[in-house]
Amino acid sequence: MFFAQFVVRRLASLVFVLFSITFLTFIVGYLAPGDPVQAMMGAHRDPDTYARLRHEYGLDRPWLEQYTGYVKGVLRGDLGKSYRYAGRPVWELVQQGMGTSAALGLAALAVSLVIGLPVGVIAAARAGSTFDRLSMIVMLAIFSIPSFVIAGVLQIAQVTLFKAGLPNLPTSGWGELRFWVLPVVVLSGASTGYMARLTRSTVLETLDADYIRTARAKGATPGRVLVRHALRNALIPIVTVLGPSVAFVVVGSFVVENVFRVPGVGFIAVQSIGTRDYPVIQSVTLLLALTVVLMNVLADVAYTMLDPRIRTT
Amino acid sequence: MTVSKSNIPAVLTGLGAAALVMSACATPVSVRTVVVTAPPGVAPGAAPGKQVLRWALEGINEPSTLDPAKASDAPVVFATGLIFRGLVQLDAQLRVIPDGAASWTVSDDTKTYTFKLRDNLKFSDGSLVTADDVAFSISRTLDPKTGGGSSGNGAYYLTNILGADDLAGGKASTLQGVKALDPKTLEIKLKNPSAYFLYQLNFITGYILSKKNVTSGDKWYEKPVGTGPFVLSEWQHNQKLVLTPNPNYWPGAPNQFKSVELVFYGGDQGSTTAFNDYQTGQVDVIGSFGQNPIPSQFVPQVKDQPDFHSAPQFVVRYVAFNNKRAPFDNAQVRQAFAKAVDRSKIVQLLGEASVRSQARILPGGIPGSELPVQALDFDAAGAKKLLGDAKFDPATKVVISYGTEGDNAKVLELLKQQWQDNLGVDVTLEPLELQTFSQKLTDTYNDPTKGLQAYYSVWGADYPDPQNWISQQLRTGVGNNNGAYSNADFDKLVDAADVEIKDQAKRLQGYNKAEQLAINEVGWLPLFSPNTSSMIKPYVTGLVFTGQGVVIPDWSAVRSIERS
Numbered sequence: 010m011f012f013a014q015f016v017v018r019r020l021a022s023l024v025f026v027l028f029s030i031t032f033l034t035f036i037v038g039y040l041a042p043g044d045p046v047q048a049m050m051g052a053h054r055d056p057d058t059y060a061r062l063r064h065e066y067g068l069d070r071p072w073l074e075q076y077t078g079y080v081k082g083v084l085r086g087d088l089g090k091s092y093r094y095a096g097r098p099v100w101e102l103v104q105q106g107m108g109t110s111a112a113l114g115l116a117a118l119a120v121s122l123v124i125g126l127p128v129g130v131i132a133a134a135r136a137g138s139t140f141d142r143l144s145m146i147v148m149l150a151i152f153s154i155p156s157f158v159i160a161g162v163l164q165i166a167q168v169t170l171f172k173a174g175l176p177n178l179p180t181s182g183w184g185e186l187r188f189w190v191l192p193v194v195v196l197s198g199a200s201t202g203y204m205a206r207l208t209r210s211t212v213l214e215t216l217d218a219d220y221i222r223t224a225r226a227k228g229a230t231p232g233r234v235l236v237r238h239a240l241r242n243a244l245i246p247i248v249t250v251l252g253p254s255v256a257f258v259v260v261g262s263f264v265v266e267n268v269f270r271v272p273g274v275g276f277i278a279v280q281s282i283g284t285r286d287y288p289v290i291q292s293v294t295l296l297l298a299l300t301v302v303l304m305n306v307l308a309d310v311a312y313t314m315l316d317p318r319i320r321t322t
Numbered sequence: 323m324t325v326s327k328s329n330i331p332a333v334l335t336g337l338g339a340a341a342l343v344m345s346a347c348a349t350p351v352s353v354r355t356v357v358v359t360a361p362p363g364v365a366p367g368a369a370p371g372k373q374v375l376r377w378a379l380e381g382i383n384e385p386s387t388l389d390p391a392k393a394s395d396a397p398v399v400f401a402t403g404l405i406f407r408g409l410v411q412l413d414a415q416l417r418v419i420p421d422g423a424a425s426w427t428v429s430d431d432t433k434t435y436t437f438k439l440r441d442n443l444k445f446s447d448g449s450l451v452t453a454d455d456v457a458f459s460i461s462r463t464l465d466p467k468t469g470g471g472s473s474g475n476g477a478y479y480l481t482n483i484l485g486a487d488d489l490a491g492g493k494a495s496t497l498q499g500v501k502a503l504d505p506k507t508l509e510i511k512l513k514n515p516s517a518y519f520l521y522q523l524n525f526i527t528g529y530i531l532s533k534k535n536v537t538s539g540d541k542w543y544e545k546p547v548g549t550g551p552f553v554l555s556e557w558q559h560n561q562k563l564v565l566t567p568n569p570n571y572w573p574g575a576p577n578q579f580k581s582v583e584l585v586f587y588g589g590d591q592g593s594t595t596a597f598n599d600y601q602t603g604q605v606d607v608i609g610s611f612g613q614n615p616i617p618s619q620f621v622p623q624v625k626d627q628p629d630f631h632s633a634p635q636f637v638v639r640y641v642a643f644n645n646k647r648a649p650f651d652n653a654q655v656r657q658a659f660a661k662a663v664d665r666s667k668i669v670q671l672l673g674e675a676s677v678r679s680q681a682r683i684l685p686g687g688i689p690g691s692e693l694p695v696q697a698l699d700f701d702a703a704g705a706k707k708l709l710g711d712a713k714f715d716p717a718t719k720v721v722i723s724y725g726t727e728g729d730n731a732k733v734l735e736l737l738k739q740q741w742q743d744n745l746g747v748d749v750t751l752e753p754l755e756l757q758t759f760s761q762k763l764t765d766t767y768n769d770p771t772k773g774l775q776a777y778y779s780v781w782g783a784d785y786p787d788p789q790n791w792i793s794q795q796l797r798t799g800v801g802n803n804n805g806a807y808s809n810a811d812f813d814k815l816v817d818a819a820d821v822e823i824k825d826q827a828k829r830l831q832g833y834n835k836a837e838q839l840a841i842n843e844v845g846w847l848p849l850f851s852p853n854t855s856s857m858i859k860p861y862v863t864g865l866v867f868t869g870q871g872v873v874i875p876d877w878s879a880v881r882s883i884e885r886s
Contacts, residue, residue: 047761057492058471094386105559168601180598182561182585270587270595272560280383280589285757 015313019306030298031083031291035076038287045092045287066090083295089288093281099292102277107296109183110266110273114258116193121200121254126247129208134235136213145206152202160195160268167191181270192269196262200254207250211243218242245315252308256301375862375882376583377607378596380614383588384560388543390529391463391476396611396871399526401584404565405446406529406548409437409456409508410520414866414875416786418520422451422530422549422572423508432515432823437508444570445532446553453502459531460510461497464490476527479784482519484511515823521785551576551877562586576877580885593617600857606882607865609856610872612637612782616855618676618729625675629860632675632853633867636685636783641722641737641847642805646770649720650805654712656844659776660698661705662744663737668850671736672729680851683791683837687869690788690830695838702744709745716746723752724778725759733849734778763804770806777804786870788833793820796836796845807845812836859883 046062063069067078082089088099128148132141151159163180170177178190215221216239224234259275266275274293281289379397387393390402409423420426423437443451462468463476464486470476477490485498499511512519522528535547546554549572552565562585567575585605587596594617596608609616612635616624624630643650643659650656665679681697684690722737724730734751741749752774754762759777766773781802784790793816794800798808819832840846854867864880866873874880 042758044761047764058466094384097386164598168598171602177602179604180602181595182599182604184561267589267591268595272558276383276560283589285755 012313016306016310019309023302023306026302027295027299028080030295031080032076034291034294035079038291039072039075041285041287045285066092079291088292088295091281091286091289093284093286093289099288102289103274103292103296106272106274106277109271110259110262110275113189113192113196113266113271113273114255114262116189117196117258117262118200118251118255120193120197121204124197125201125204126208129205130212130235130240130243132205132209133212133216134231136209141209145209148202148205150202151198152206154198156195156198156264157268159198160191160265163191163195164268183271183273188271192265192271195269196258196265200258203250203254204247208243208247211246212239215239215243245312248315249308249312252304253301255304256297259297259300371577371580372884372886373579373882374581374583374885375579375607375880376585376605377610378587378599378605379584380587380593380596380608380611383586383592385563385586388546388554389469390526390531391474392469393526394475396613397584397586400611400872401563402526402529403550404552404582404584405546405550405554406526406531407550408524408526408528408530409439410524410528412524412870412873414868414873416868416870416873418524422456433512435510435512435519436503437510439506439508440572441506443549443572445535445547445549446568446570447532447535447547448570449532449534451530451532451549452505453508454505455533456508456530457497457500457502458533459529460500460527461489462531462536463527464497465495466490466492475525479522479525479527482512482514482516482522484513486513515821517823517826517829518785518787518789521787525784552582555581560586571877573876574878576880578878578881594620597857600859606859606862607856609854612852612854612871613780615676615852616857618672618855621673621676621855624857627857629857631856631858631867634678634686634851634869635854635871636688636786636869637780638680638683638685638851639733639778639780639849640680641776641778641849642807643776643844643847644766644770644773644805645808646806647773647775649714649718650775652712652714653843654708655714656847657698657842658705658708658712658714658745659741659747660844660847661701661708663740663847663849664700664744665849666700667740668733668736671732672850672852675853676855677850677852680848682841683795683846683848684788684833685783685791685851685869688783688786688788688791690833690837693830693834695834695841697841698844705744706746709747714747718747719750720747720775721750721752722776722778723754723759723762723774725756726753727756730778737778767801767804767806773804779804783870788830788837789816789820792816792833792836792840796840805845807840807843809839809843809845812839812845815839 046059046066046068060069067075070078079089086100088103091097091099091102094102125148128144132144135141167177167180179188180191182188221234221238224238229238262271262273263275263279265271266273267279270276274296277289278293280286281293379401382395382397385393385395385398385401388398388402388405390406393399393402407421409421409426410418411421413419422439422443424440426435426437428435437456439451439453439456445451460476460480460483462470463474464470464480466472470490471492472487472490474490477486480486483497483499485494485496488494489497499513501509503509516522530549532547535545536542538545544554544557549570551568551571553568554563555566556564558564562583565582565584567577567579569575585596585599587593587599593609593614596605597616597620599605600608625632643656645651650659665681669677669679681699682691682695684695722734724734731753734753738749738751741747762774763777763779766777781791781795795802796807796812797803797816798813815832815836819829819836822829822832854871856867858865859882861883862881864874864876866875
């Protein structure tokens with residue numbers, strides 16, 4: 010009962026957030042300088058075609074009508090038509106990239122968990138050791154160096170390998186597994202570093218707790234103490250961070266997808282920004298906002314499920 | 323095409339076999355062609371059927387369409403030219419030669435062309451091509467109901483066909499000037515005699531489409547049927563187009579290929595990514611489109627490599643002035659600004675391997691460019707004097723606008739410096755996003771009194787004829803004449819030359835005199851002509867670089883490497 014109330018309240022706030030985002034992106038597109046129909050037509054001056062295109066895109070209607078039309082369309086699943094790719098539905102363009110972005114993002118997240126968690130746990134278990142100090146420095150480094158710098162370095166490395174006649178990885182494109190390596194490595198870098206450091210600190214904190222001392226006193230092996238008692242509690246903050254982490258990965262993919270020419274949503278988004286393709290920009294923004302909000306809701310839900318002590322109001 | 327069309331669209335492919343049929347054709351274009359042949363010791367190709375050629379399409383991430391009636395970006399034009407073809411094509415010397423049409427005759431008044439289609443001409447799906455298909459295709463490209471209209475490419479290139487403007491403007495529902503006399507014969511009537519009609523027909527708006535294919539649905543171009551050397555076998559969105567040989571290609575399918583991949587490299591960093599991919603062996607040809615060469619910062623490191631190719635192109639970058647707004651409504655002011663520019667500094671800035679100085683309108687190699695023109699040479703003292711004579715107020719605010727891409731900012735900074743040093747005028751630079759810039763050009767055309775004062779732009783030839791450079795740029799009122807240059811004598815000269823068919827020498831003289839007028843009065847301030855800057859893997863042979871871009875005269879002679 011209580012839980013259901015909580016979920017409903019959170020979903021209601023989601024609706025509010027989405028409305029605000031659609032309104033904001035719509036207003037930005039509406040007020041921005043430049044006439045998209047003029048841009049579409051290029052140098053040709055033909056008043057009849059101009060009028061026809063304006064009507065087709067609904068640009069001759071008052072702004073409130075345009076906005077409500079847009080929202081109604083969104084609820085129906087119609088995200089409007091692209092300016093750049095004359096007449097093509099935005100949904101079709103965006104949907105082409107969604108699968109790719111999801112795959113890339115999930116792979117990067119998986120890598121960051123698979124590497125970050127164990128490193129953090131071991132570092133915490135051996136707090137103060139060389140492994141701890143060294144690994145945390147490395148994790149800090151990959152967290153702070155911008156992804157496009159790492160990407161650039163890796164690309165130069167590939168060129169050098171190729172020139173030396175050694176096997177190398179593709180520096181752009183998407184397809185079989187070998188195309189995945191560089192983009193996933195770069196995209197997972199920051200999250201791995203963050204996960205490792207966070208895990209280390211939460212595990213350390215947990216290891217200080219009373220019940221851990223009790224477990225040790227009872228004679229539990231260090232391994233059992235770690236895994237059965239400490240980890241479960243240490244993971245709660247990790248779970249809460251996973252929500253925003255997904256969002257981070259999605260946004261981070263803007264850079265990675267463009268540097269490595271991966272045809273995902275981030276790629277399409279940057280191209281549409283460059284060509285002032287407002288319908289696509291609006292839709293991508295909406296999509297990203299939706300993802301971020303949903304992931305946060307899920308994280309909150311998971312958090313309350315994991316820790317019954319948490320009372321959410 | 324102007325900047326606002328976003329790319330130089332005229333990359334034309336051709337097949338060389340038959341000799342010239344038409345005496346009224348333009349004289350052969352003499353331009354230094356770079357023919358890429360296999361160096362000695364390298365086996366030109368492996369067994370047929372397994373070769374893969376990967377060609378970079380820089381500048382786009384995804385073609386908005388493959389419909390020849392609508393495509394205008396150079397890379398997309400190139401792609402359509404591999405799938406579709408028309409009645410005619412160009413050979414390695416950029417002369418018009420037969421393609422879908424086996425031969426043609428011209429009436430005595432030079433206004434009626436009669437084309438005979440090849441007997442065995444088939445679409446890639448095996449169906450026979452008839453004159454009706456050709457008539458349908460041309461009509462479709464003009465008809466506003468099928469997406470043509472007076473602002474389309476069709477109206478631009480085919481305007482000289484009788485009734486074309488009426489159809490495009492919606493005043494007629496059929497195309498008066500094109501008629502299928504029988505299934506293998508097509509008659510085209512022109513409004514005015516024209517020495518370059520066949521060149522205009524060669525462009526993609528003249529490609530032959532299959533009525534059945536085009537009417538099969540909105541996205542018919544995802545399964546296109548044409549008469550070109552290849553068929554589209556896969557369209558990987560935002561990635562590449564995969565083409566395979568067309569078994570029904572009339573000279574014989576280029577079966578040495580397993581596939582030709584056209585890989586998209588769009589966005590600001592597209593050319594850089596393409597360059598990196600070339601370095602890691604992922605793509606075989608880069609920088610083949612004039613507007614998207616290899617980024618200039620990489621040229622010094624590769625210019626001595628054998629796989630680097632730099633060829634002249636029919637492209638000129640220039641400054642134009644608004645002739646209807648102060649201060650440039652005064653010819654002396656324009657001349658002063660022209661004479662204050664030292665082009666050698668621009669060449670130094672951008673690299674001798676990349677650009678050539680250009681002081682006249684016609685680029686070298688275009689017919690007529692062998693006739694000399696007296697250019698306004700660099701003369702700082704003379705420039706200053708002219709400015710004084712014109713009583714130019716040094717406090718006048720002068721703004722020059724340009725689109726931000728490539729090396730434009732660098733060039734404009736240099737010009738600003740030169741005008742400051744040599745004239746004492748502080749010019750304000752106005753960098754604009756490409757779309758905004760193109761819009762402002764349109765606004766300037768529509769109302770010069772409120773438009774830009776001066777702008778920096780580029781023109782790339784649609785076809786190798788002086789008409790495309792002289793009449794089409796600077797005649798009073800033409801679409802590209804955004805600066806509203808106007809001279810009644812110039813107009814008289816070009817109007818006469820445009821319709822002169824019989825006497826080629828007289829025609830070129832006419833354009834030459836007009837060009838001199840325009841140079842004297844600074845209709846354009848031409849600055850430089852960029853070379854193509856491309857790299858081609860040594861195992862790729864059979865490509866020819868002309869002023870008009872890459873021409874592939876014979877696909878059966880093209881080779882690449884085998885790939886699994």
